[in-house]
Amino acid sequence: MNSIEVKNLKKYYDKGSVKAVDDITFKVPKGARFGFLGPNGAGKTTTIRCIMGFLHKDAGEIYIQGEKIDPIKNVEYRNNIGYLPGELGLYKNMNAMQLFKHFMKLYDMEINWKYVEELSNRLELNLDRKMNELSKGNKQKVGVISALMGKFDILIMDEPTSGLDPLMQREFYQIVKERQEESNCTVFLSSHVLPEVENFCDQVAIIRNGKIIEISSVQELKDKSLKEFELDFTSNSAMNEFMSLLRNEYSGVSIKYSMGNHLLFTVPPKESRQLLKVISDTTWDGDFIIDFTIKHSSLDNIFMQYYKGGEIK
Ligand code: ADP
Ligand code: MG
Numbered sequence: 001m002n003s004i005e006v007k008n009l010k011k012y013y014d015k016g017s018v019k020a021v022d023d024i025t026f027k028v029p030k031g032a033r034f035g036f037l038g039p040n041g042a043g044k045t046t047t048i049r050c051i052m053g054f055l056h057k058d059a060g061e062i063y064i065q066g067e068k069i070d071p072i073k074n075v076e077y078r079n080n081i082g083y084l085p086g087e088l089g090l091y092k093n094m095n096a097m098q099l100f101k102h103f104m105k106l107y108d109m110e111i112n113w114k115y116v117e118e119l120s121n122r123l124e125l126n127l128d129r130k131m132n133e134l135s136k137g138n139k140q141k142v143g144v145i146s147a148l149m150g151k152f153d154i155l156i157m158d159e160p161t162s163g164l165d166p167l168m169q170r171e172f173y174q175i176v177k178e179r180q181e182e183s184n185c186t187v188f189l190s191s192h193v194l195p196e197v198e199n200f201c202d203q204v205a206i207i208r209n210g211k212i213i214e215i216s217s218v219q220e221l222k223d224k225s226l227k228e229f230e231l232d233f234t235s236n237s238a239m240n241e242f243m244s245l246l247r248n249e250y251s252g253v254s255i256k257y258s259m260g261n262h263l264l265f266t267v268p269p270k271e272s273r274q275l276l277k278v279i280s281d282t283t284w285d286g287d288f289i290i291d292f293t294i295k296h297s298s299l300d301n302i303f304m305q306y307y308k309g310g311e312i313k
Contacts, residue, residue: 001066003154003186004028004051009060011046020046022210023060028188028203033180035201035218036190039307043210044190045086048158052083065153079107084147086158086190088139092132096125096142100149109150119145122171136163144172148179155179157189161196173200194303206306213306225302226254226266231279232291233261242282242289250275261290 004027011021021043028034038044049055051062053071062069064077091099104111120127125141134142140163147157155176161169177200180187191197197204198218206214214221233239239261246253252271257264267275272294282288 001030002027002063003030003032003065004156004188005061005063005066006047006051007061007063009047009050009062010058011043011050011055012058019210021050021057024207024210024212026205026212026215028186030186031180031184032203033177033187033201034189035194035197035204036188036207037192037194037197037204037303038190038207039192042192042207044192044207045158047207048086048156048190051156052078052081079109080153082147082150082152082155082157082185084143084155084157084160086162088143093130095130096120096127096145099131099142100146103146103149107150111149112151116145116149119148119175122175123168137165137168140164141168148175151183152185153183154186155188157187159190159192161191161193169196176200206303208306221302222296224269225296226268226305227272228256228264228266228295229272229275229279230293231263231289233263233289234287236261238288239263245278 006027007025009021009024010019012019024043024047036044036047046055050057051064053069053075056071065080067077069077091102094102100111100116103109116127119125120141123141123144125138125145129138131139131142140160144157144160147155147160160176161172164172176187176189179185189197189201194204201218203215203217204221205212231239231242233242239258243255243258243263246255246265250267250271252268253265254267255263255265276294279289279292
């Protein structure tokens with residue numbers, strides 16, 4: 001079963017001149033950890049707001065837990081979704097506790113207060129401070145907790161880690177991972193930073209200029225990704241010799257860094273095997289190459305390839 005299904009969704013602004021979401025289709029299976037990725041302005045928030053029924057779509061269908069939704073007639077499906085909006089419109093004079101109680105009444109849900117306390121400890125959030133006294137990151141934590149505090153089957157989070165420092169980002173992913181494993185809930189989150197979700201998500205859809213340009217498992221993306229080679233040579237001249245060989249014989253090579261005896265470059269997967277042979281041969285030949293490592297280039301690089309593919313500046 002799919003927890004979320006979006007079919008041919010369209011949402012245009014400004015009398016059709018801004019095609020924010022332009023005929024997109026994707027499925028989020030139950031229990032998935034799904035990353036919805038794309039640069040700023042790609043259409044992520046618009047899509048999410050259409051799913052939540054806070055924005056009126058121009059065309060297409062949206063299904064939640066297999067049921068076609070019609071937010072004008074019925075918004076009850078929202079009660080089953082832990083939602084973190086991209087922009088938090090928080091109630092300035094309330095503290096986090098008051099706000100949670102307010103949501104509890106608004107959405108008619110039960111809150112696991114022990115869990116709220118655990119989350120606020122783990123995220124280092126003081127629940128007694130008023131919203132307008134909190135920093136951006138701490139406000140974001142309030143939003144994160146309110147999306148997690150109920151028993152939801154689906155979590156929809158729009159750029160959940162925005163404003164959080166790296167340590168808190170890691171804690172956030174750890175919390176959601178535990179939550180997902182315990183309850184098998186479906187997680188749909190958006191981000192514009194791919195390496196960040198690379199370890200959390202199992203599937204991703206990439207959106208650019210309102211169109212989905214890739215839907216794939218994270219593993220498939222990695223398999224397609226550039227290989228990154230890092231080499232140490234016996235001398236700078238050995239390195240330069242090797243670099244000219246690379247330039248002459250490997251069209252897909254992109255040199256990232258070269259300094260002293262140290263070289264870093266990327267190669268498309270199809271060229272990397274042959275190159276590996278050259279490297280190992282050269283290694284035995286009078287220690288020309290002293291040391292080397294090869295890894296998947298991070299998803300960041302793949303993402304950049306997608307970004308560069310279009311009119312993204
Ligand atoms: P993302 O969340 O991926 O950054 P958005 O969904 O916020 O992207 O925006 C998609 C596109 O729609 C952008 O070009 C943005 O400028 C435009 N847009 C968003 N909201 C509005 C609006 N209320 N009126 C007009 N254009 C909008
Ligand atoms: Mg957004």
